[in-house]
Amino acid sequence: MSREQIVLTREELDLQQEYAQRVRQIYRDRLPRQPLACVTTFGCQQNEADSELIRGMLIDMGFGLTDDERRADLLIFNTCAIREHAEMRVFGNVGQTSHYKKENPDLVICVCGCMPQQPQVADKIKQSYPYVDIVFGTHALWQFPRLLYRRLTEKKRVFDISGDQQGRILEGIRPVRKEGPAAWLSIMYGCNNFCSYCIVPYVRGRERSRDPQVILRELKELVDEGYRDITLLGQNVNSYGLDREDYPDFAGLLELCNNVPGDFRIRFMTSHPKDATPRLFETMARCEKVCHAIHLPVQCGSDRVLREMNRRYDVKRYLELVDYARKCMPDLTITSDIIVGFPGETEEEFRETLELLERVRFDSLFTFIYSRREGTRAASMPDPVSRQEKQRWFDRLLQVQNRISREKNAEYVGRTVEVLVDGVSEDPDFDLTGRTRGFKLVHLRGGRELIGRTVEAEITRSSTVALFGKVKA
Numbered sequence: 001m002s003r004e005q006i007v008l009t010r011e012e013l014d015l016q017q018e019y020a021q022r023v024r025q026i027y028r029d030r031l032p033r034q035p036l037a038c039v040t041t042f043g044c045q046q047n048e049a050d051s052e053l054i055r056g057m058l059i060d061m062g063f064g065l066t067d068d069e070r071r072a073d074l075l076i077f078n079t080c081a082i083r084e085h086a087e088m089r090v091f092g093n094v095g096q097t098s099h100y101k102k103e104n105p106d107l108v109i110c111v112c113g114c115m116p117q118q119p120q121v122a123d124k125i126k127q128s129y130p131y132v133d134i135v136f137g138t139h140a141l142w143q144f145p146r147l148l149y150r151r152l153t154e155k156k157r158v159f160d161i162s163g164d165q166q167g168r169i170l171e172g173i174r175p176v177r178k179e180g181p182a183a184w185l186s187i188m189y190g191c192n193n194f195c196s197y198c199i200v201p202y203v204r205g206r207e208r209s210r211d212p213q214v215i216l217r218e219l220k221e222l223v224d225e226g227y228r229d230i231t232l233l234g235q236n237v238n239s240y241g242l243d244r245e246d247y248p249d250f251a252g253l254l255e256l257c258n259n260v261p262g263d264f265r266i267r268f269m270t271s272h273p274k275d276a277t278p279r280l281f282e283t284m285a286r287c288e289k290v291c292h293a294i295h296l297p298v299q300c301g302s303d304r305v306l307r308e309m310n311r312r313y314d315v316k317r318y319l320e321l322v323d324y325a326r327k328c329m330p331d332l333t334i335t336s337d338i339i340v341g342f343p344g345e346t347e348e349e350f351r352e353t354l355e356l357l358e359r360v361r362f363d364s365l366f367t368f369i370y371s372r373r374e375g376t377r378a379a380s381m382p383d384p385v386s387r388q389e390k391q392r393w394f395d396r397l398l399q400v401q402n403r404i405s406r407e408k409n410a411e412y413v414g415r416t417v418e419v420l421v422d423g424v425s426e427d428p429d430f431d432l433t434g435r436t437r438g439f440k441l442v443h444l445r446g447g448r449e450l451i452g453r454t455v456e457a458e459i460t461r462s463s464t465v466a467l468f469g470k471v472k473a
Contacts, residue, residue, distance in 0.1 A: 043080025052175035238275030301356030333438030341390030
């Protein structure tokens with residue numbers, strides 16, 4: 001059903017640019033050189049895309065970009081709230097910056113993103129990290145220039161975690177992407193699913209789809225700029241267009257993207273199984289630019305636990321989706337997420353998850369021990385299984401999946417596959433890395449002039465996490 005969407009207005013964009021120019025002038029008056037900013041990103045691909053918008057705003061404000069925190073005049077930590085471990089990493093990194101502040105009292109430190117959108121986290125930063133200057137949540141992202149201007153002129157700490165809780169669609173802010181052939185392209189923001197363990201709907205707001213014509217225009221620009229591997233992003237891409245009667249559904253958007261001229265690949269993530277349809281898989285199979293790869297988080301192999309998670313599908317439905325997807329695309333690569341030790345999960349229910357792994361044979365998994373998130377329904381559920389027992393389950397899960405991943409990758413040995421070379425390998429025996437159309441990591445030998453090009457590679461060996469090969473002449 002269509003509802004009114006809140007898109008940045010021309011007046012708001014003009015005001016943002018005005019604040020950017022004010023910040024630029026302040027640093028011109030204060031420093032004999034260009035100021036430098038360092039952006040550190042934690043979490044998912046959507047956070048990476050948000051950081052690209054932050055970098056775009058920094059360029060507008062006159063900053064240069066650096067990866068060296070000690071050289072920076074402005075430190076930005078764009079944070080993730082999905083698990084406790086991610087939050088502790090952020091606090092550890094932010095804690096180290098107190099030394100930088102002592103060395104350079106004019107250093108501005110900013111914490112933004114999903115973590116401070118939670119009031120209790122913002123309060124913790126306010127009380128325990130007095131050297132942090134600016135704190136804002138996901139809804140205030142577009143106001144970054146104004147918040148920095150306030151800090152520079154008012155000499156007070158600035159906190160903004162309120163914002164518009166429905167969330168805005170950030171059109172008109174130019175992202176600055178990292179070098180390489182791959183690019184993120186956000187097609188929607190927010191989430192309506194309210195899985196009982198997940199904080200995302202509370203920190204990112206409700207689902208809102210971007211205008212398809214704006215998406216296509218941005219896609220064309222990326223292709224013209226030389227990007228070859230473009231990932232469409234959303235908390236649940238399968239929900240694209242469901243909030244607008246005048247927009248296509250996600251399968252329809254894929255078709256529109258596939259029709260954009262140029263030599264490039266299309267990927268997407270993340271897909272929720274409850275909204276995955278036969279039409280989606282048929283469209284993937286039919287569109288030659290859409291990669292035969294899907295991330296389809298299942299989370300658990302127990303129907304009872306899935307109900308408690310509020311996932312709104314059962315194991316039978318999930319297996320039907322996988323079987324139909326593979327029928328449409330026999331070469332399909334499937335990855336997934338698994339949560340071990342959800343509150344109330346039993347040993348028998350955990351074994352059902354292992355059985356699911358053997359049945360589906362995922363190419364790889366993102367695996368997590370359940371992390372309690374304050375404010376979610378699962379946080380109040382009884383959780384009698386010890387952390388030690390959950391760790392034992394987790395280790396068993398990894399053992400099973402690592403075996404399956406090794407077996408799946410071994411099937412590529414002796415085959416020739418298309419690889420998009422995307423960077424320099426960290427393996428001392430190989431020069432380059434690349435990705436197959438199924439997003440398999442490949443280490444290759446060859447010159448750096450191949451980066452950004454598609455090559456035919458013969459796979460000579462494999463491991464649990466990668467393929468190894470040589471470029472065919």
